[in-house]
Amino acid sequence: MPISESYRQQNAELHNRYASYGTSxxxxxxxxNELSEKLNPKSILDYGCGxxxxxAALPALSIRExxxxxxGKDKIPxxxxxxxxxxxxxxxxPDMLEAVLSDLARVTQLCAFFNIAIRPAKKVLSDGRNAHLIIEPPEWWQAHIERFFTILSWDVVPQMEVNALVAPTAQAEAILSQLALPGHVDVGP
Known part of the structure; x- marks a missing residue:
């Protein structure tokens, strides 16, 4: 994941300072578990595993981190x-988001599940910034994600978060049928 060294250090410090940071x-x-049962993936990657x-909770799935x-978890996946x-x-x-989405597209062979908070975090970085560096509405996230993926499902919890199931465009139709989803989900306003 593209990240500056100073920000990587600030995140490492948050992980050390708060037992609850990186546990969501x-x-x-x-x-x-549901996605694994339906897709029977040969490999699973927890990208940003914290x-x-x-x-730890799903040892039978052999999740790479x-x-x-x-x-120890920082090697390019x-x-x-x-x-x-x-x-x-x-x-x-913010200036690394496009590179991170591109990297997620690189590592996603069948599909990916994203959970994105759209509200401020409770934690603050050592430089005083909120730990959620990007606080944008669902439509903003949709526009950025669709540059790299086809959105299969899109669920917005108002003022809280977006949950998205995405696939590389070439895989989208096959994944939709495998998951028994009705088709590309309308994510418009």
Missing amino acids: SKRWYDKV KGLLA YDPAIP EAADLVICTDVLEHVE
């Missing part, structure tokens, strides 16, 4: 069939 993946165990609670702020990226994109440096 526990909300998504059931979703990841403390690694997803892989990547997080540039966690020593290989592609995976299923990519999970929860509570990550809003933390990306």
Whole structure:
């Protein structure tokens, strides 16, 4: 994931300071399990894995982990069939977002699940900035994501978050049928 060294250090500091920082993946165990059952992926990548609670909770799925702020999990990841990226994109440096989305497209072979907060974080970086560096409405996120993926499903929790299932455009129709989704979801206003 493209990240500046100073910001990588600030994130590492947050991981060290707060036991709860990088632990939100526990909300998504059931979703990841459901996607795994339907897609039968050969590989799963938790992109921005934080403390690694997803892989720890689902050991039968052999989830690979990547997080540039966690020593031992910071090696550039290989592609995976299923990519999970929860509570990550809003933390990306704004000038790095396009590069991160491009990297997510590089590593996503079948589909990816994104959870993106659209509200300020409770935590603050050591330089005083809110830990959510990008706070934008769902439409803004949609426009950026659609530059790299086909959106298969889009769920907005007003004032809170966006949950999106996406696929590389070449894979979208096959994934829709595999997941028994009705077709490209209308994500307009």
